[in-house]
Amino acid sequence: MPEKPKIGFYWCGSCGGCEESVVDLALDLLVVVDAVDIVFFPVGMDFKREDVEALPDGAMAACFINGCIRTSEQEEMSALLRQKSQNLIAYGACATSGGIPGLANQFTKEQILRFVYETSPSTHNEAGVRPQVASQDAGHALTIPALRDRVRALDQVVDVDYYLPGCPPTPELLKNAVLALLNGQLPEKGSVLAPDVALCDQCRRKDTKPTELKYTEFIRPHLVKADPNTCFLAQGIVCMGPSTRSGCGALCIEGNMPCSGCFGATSRVRDQGAKMLSTLAASVTADNRDDAERILAGIPDPVGTFYRYSLPHSLLRGSTANLPKSTRNGGSRP
Amino acid sequence: MQDDTVIPVPRTEAVQAGVGGWEPKIVAFFCNWCTYTAADLAGVSRLRYAPNVRVIRVMCSGRVDPQFVLDAFAKGAVGVLIGGCHPGDCHYIEGNYKALRRVTFLHRLLESLGIEKERLRLEWISASEGDRVRTAVNEITETVRQLGPLDIRSRNAALDREVEARVHAHGEEAILHA
Numbered sequence A: 001m002p003e004k005p006k007i008g009f010y011w012c013g014s015c016g017g018c019e020e021s022v023v024d025l026a027l028d029l030l031v032v033v034d035a036v037d038i039v040f041f042p043v044g045m046d047f048k049r050e051d052v053e054a055l056p057d058g059a060m061a062a063c064f065i066n067g068c069i070r071t072s073e074q075e076e077m078s079a080l081l082r083q084k085s086q087n088l089i090a091y092g093a094c095a096t097s098g099g100i101p102g103l104a105n106q107f108t109k110e111q112i113l114r115f116v117y118e119t120s121p122s123t124h125n126e127a128g129v130r131p132q133v134a135s136q137d138a139g140h141a142l143t144i145p146a147l148r149d150r151v152r153a154l155d156q157v158v159d160v161d162y163y164l165p166g167c168p169p170t171p172e173l174l175k176n177a178v179l180a181l182l183n184g185q186l187p188e189k190g191s192v193l194a195p196d197v198a199l200c201d202q203c204r205r206k207d208t209k210p211t212e213l214k215y216t217e218f219i220r221p222h223l224v225k226a227d228p229n230t231c232f233l234a235q236g237i238v239c240m241g242p243s244t245r246s247g248c249g250a251l252c253i254e255g256n257m258p259c260s261g262c263f264g265a266t267s268r269v270r271d272q273g274a275k276m277l278s279t280l281a282a283s284v285t286a287d288n289r290d291d292a293e294r295i296l297a298g299i300p301d302p303v304g305t306f307y308r309y310s311l312p313h314s315l316l317r318g319s320t321a322n323l324p325k326s327t328r329n330g331g332s333r334p
Numbered sequence B: 001m002q003d004d005t006v007i008p009v010p011r012t013e014a015v016q017a018g019v020g021g022w023e024p025k026i027v028a029f030f031c032n033w034c035t036y037t038a039a040d041l042a043g044v045s046r047l048r049y050a051p052n053v054r055v056i057r058v059m060c061s062g063r064v065d066p067q068f069v070l071d072a073f074a075k076g077a078v079g080v081l082i083g084g085c086h087p088g089d090c091h092y093i094e095g096n097y098k099a100l101r102r103v104t105f106l107h108r109l110l111e112s113l114g115i116e117k118e119r120l121r122l123e124w125i126s127a128s129e130g131d132r133v134r135t136a137v138n139e140i141t142e143t144v145r146q147l148g149p150l151d152i153r154s155r156n157a158a159l160d161r162e163v164e165a166r167v168h169a170h171g172e173e174a175i176l177h178a
């Protein structure tokens, strides 16, 4: 019997949901497991880093990495898995574009550490102890990975071949990706393995979406009981459908919640958040700044709303206030 | 800066005047039907204005995608000026109102992303208002000069060096996107 293709799964800065979606293959998992040889899957099987190191370069046909990259260890593992895989696949929103943890790019590392280890209401840490990369305990030298200054998507650290978006991706998309791999039908390198049309196209409510939307106010989803059959935008509820790639089967819409954008943008859009801002703002019924401001105040957190899963991959990558100081002499600033 | 004197050549001394040689770069998106024509008129009338703007002609202020604005900042602009037809005068009826709403929202987004909202400015300038082009350009130039450089690209690159060191230590070539 010919050797089965080797594949691996790994998690970086992740919540575990992406691993869960692998298990959600349910009976299809058996089909996958039958067709491939899983050589690395720390959450589900007992493999060690040494096992990966022992593999020849390019030994894995594909490795699926989920989670964002924020620590030195995640960078090392990504580099190692890159070396050992013919195809490196960013699996899920965090690996693809930074994901929810990417919103941390609105803060500095210092702000985050201070809050988490000192000032958060549930913290009691009078000595102000913080994690140290190297420390001593009872005569033992201990080390932990270094925390980086920014959250990154996988392709901001190593070269990536394919992207499987979603928070998490659906088992269906994973199955299709594995089948494409087995049949040698993977598309052009750099492709996103999901349909390249907007979610609205797949949405059961699309017939109720007016061709010309007119917003007089925006209503936040927790404040109303949304009509389950009418387009969210027609109800004044922000739905990321128009600027989000399809492929999920409109899961959230079916649960009567608006899309929050986890599949990222289509290939025609560079910055998902700016595109959504553009679409919504254009259709606000205001012909002056004051009215526009009043209506748009109904969207209190544009970064968290429009860039919920894509801030590290956006044009500005996060708050520019947190970047290192410019080395340039500052104009005529006093 | 002086006003009306006819100076047909770029003021190189103005370029050298910035502290440390720094001169603000401003991207201007001007509507073909009004502000762009006004800028032409300003040129023909030899009105002198700050040499800091790079003008991009668009068919309507409503064509200015917010992605263009963020991209300009990401690529080195310290200010963005959008010029469109006066309310009621847009050739595509509503384009300038769309621009107004987008800029209103962009101001809030920019502030959340650490960019002062004064760096983005929207002006209504008709084809005959060459002097308003001069005023608008001079004003935003002065504003961003006071606000200072942004340097987003090189500051991001400085941050990314924390990654490169690690990945290269592994003997792997990193391809850094973004």
Ligand code: SF4
Pocket (backbone or CB within 6 Å): A199, A200, A201, A203, A204, A205, A206, A209, A230, A231, A232, A233, A234, A239, A240, A241, A242, A253, A258, A259
């Ligand atoms: S905006 Fe949302 S609810 Fe409306 S059609 Fe698109 S995905 Fe469906």
Ligand code: SF4
Pocket (backbone or CB within 6 Å): A166, A167, A199, A244, A245, A248, A249, A250, A251, A252, A253, A258, A259, A260, A261, A262, A263
């Ligand atoms: S509806 Fe939107 S947020 Fe929900 S799973 Fe689909 S793409 Fe993700």
Ligand code: FES
Pocket (backbone or CB within 6 Å): B031, B032, B033, B034, B059, B060, B061, B062, B083, B084, B085, B089, B090, B091, B092, B093, B095, B096
């Ligand atoms: S045509 Fe000038 S702003 Fe629309």
